[in-house]
Amino acid sequence: MIEDIEKYLEKLSSDDQVCLLHHDDADGCTSAALFSMLIKNLTDTYPILFPIRGQGNVNRRLVNQMKTLNPDYVFVLDVGVNPKRLNIFKGFVIDHHMLEDMQENPHVLFFNQRKFEKDDEKVVPVSYLTYRLLTDFFPEEKVAWIAAIGITEDHRVELCSEVFEKVKEQNLDLFPYDEINQQNAEKSVFGQLWDMIRSGRMVKKIEGARTAVLALIEAKDRPDKLINGLTQHSFALRKFYDKVKYETEDSLIDVRENAKFHHKKKVIVYEARKSSISALTSFISDKIRQQYPEWIVCVIGRERGKNYKNISVRLEQTERNEDLVGILDKVKENVPTVNGGGHKSAIGASVSPDYLDEFFREFIAAV
Numbered sequence: 211m212i213e214d215i216e217k218y219l220e221k222l223s224s225d226d227q228v229c230l231l232h233h234d235d236a237d238g239c240t241s242a243a244l245f246s247m248l249i250k251n252l253t254d255t256y257p258i259l260f261p262i263r264g265q266g267n268v269n270r271r272l273v274n275q276m277k278t279l280n281p282d283y284v285f286v287l288d289v290g291v292n293p294k295r296l297n298i299f300k301g302f303v304i305d306h307h308m309l310e311d312m313q314e315n316p317h318v319l320f321f322n323q324r325k326f327e328k329d330d331e332k333v334v335p336v337s338y339l340t341y342r343l344l345t346d347f348f349p350e351e352k353v354a355w356i357a358a359i360g361i362t363e364d365h366r367v368e369l370c371s372e373v374f375e376k377v378k379e380q381n382l383d384l385f386p387y388d389e390i391n392q393q394n395a396e397k398s399v400f401g402q403l404w405d406m407i408r409s410g411r412m413v414k415k416i417e418g419a420r421t422a423v424l425a426l427i428e429a430k431d432r433p434d435k436l437i438n439g440l441t442q443h444s445f446a447l448r449k450f451y452d453k454v455k456y457e458t459e460d461s462l463i464d465v466r467e468n469a470k471f472h473h474k475k476k477v478i479v480y481e482a483r484k485s486s487i488s489a490l491t492s493f494i495s496d497k498i499r500q501q502y503p504e505w506i507v508c509v510i511g512r513e514r515g516k517n518y519k520n521i522s523v524r525l526e527q528t529e530r531n532e533d534l535v536g537i538l539d540k541v542k543e544n545v546p547t548v549n550g551g552g553h554k555s556a557i558g559a560s561v562s563p564d565y566l567d568e569f570f571r572e573f574i575a576a577v
């Protein structure tokens with residue numbers, strides 16, 4: 211697959227204009243930064259960035275906006291956009307999420323490892339793929355640290371350990387552990403960098419995600435400058451991060467006082483407080499998991515209207531061996547209006563408020 215993508219990219223020539231759509235999470239933002247460097251090296255110009263929350267954002271307005279730019283290529287990273295929607299352009303989509311029914315066409319190709327890899331745990335993040343593309347073309351780029359952020363977010367540290375080996379070679383102080391595993395990555399500065407990159411979208415949505423990508427590009431040879439906010443965009447990002455950190459610390463105090471601790475099954479249920487920060491629910495659930503690694507953590511969100519409640523569930527894989535997807539499937543069988551899915555150790559669910567109590571009764575029973 212990587213060879214096919216590279217063959218495609220060899221067609222690019224200097225002065226080609228590129229629009230780059232990418233997911234606004236940390237895997238998507240790090241992918242966009244690495245791919246931007248590749249496009250800059252190949253065409254002499256950086257692509258125009260369009261961070262998006264999901265494929266639903268690729269609507270007529272966005273397509274028209276790109277049309278007026280008249281790009282030579284449109285590329286999509288880390289979002290399963292149907293190529294049909296972009297077929298007035300030339301380009302490709304690289305994704306790693308569960309496959310939906312995609313209509314590939316001669317204008318827009320669709321790359322996803324899941325077409326041939328059925329084992330979820332062997333599917334690599336897009337940040338790993340874009341890292342491979344960039345360093346295959348330009349081995350002199352010392353950017354393993356950027357890929358390592360997306361890989362940490364995606365829980366694929368062991369699978370992509372070669373990237374962390376490179377980090378040790380290139381910036382030893384960033385990863386001071388002998389053993390390369392998910393837990394050490396989160397404990398290292400990559401846990402902090404992950405939070406910094408995702409704080410962009412949490413505080414300033416699309417603009418914040420773009421700020422994160424630009425900060426990564428600016429600091430590509432100096433990760434210390436990004437961490438300390440010493441470049442134009444990382445200065446802004448650092449402020450978003452401080453805001454998120456402040457709210458998180460408040461919430462963690464609130465957890466101790468107001469969360470329900472179900473001691474027998476070791477399940478924490480916490481109703482998040484109101485916040486101006488978006489996607490705080492999933493962020494807080496990650497933080498509670500880190501503080502209570504032996505517990506299964508459920509956070510009920512406040513950010514979406516009254517029609518349904520969002521619930522983020524997390525567990526620490528090294529401490530608990532339950533499969534959250536299996537547990538959620540059981541809950542779905544017994545409680546109406548439940549939706550959602552995810553990974554073994556992280557799921558998002560939604561349920562109508564009328565069934566919230568029943569949801570947790572069934573959930574705890576299934577644990």
Ligand SMILES: [Mn+2]
Nearest residue numbers: 237238288336
């Ligand atoms: Mn991703």
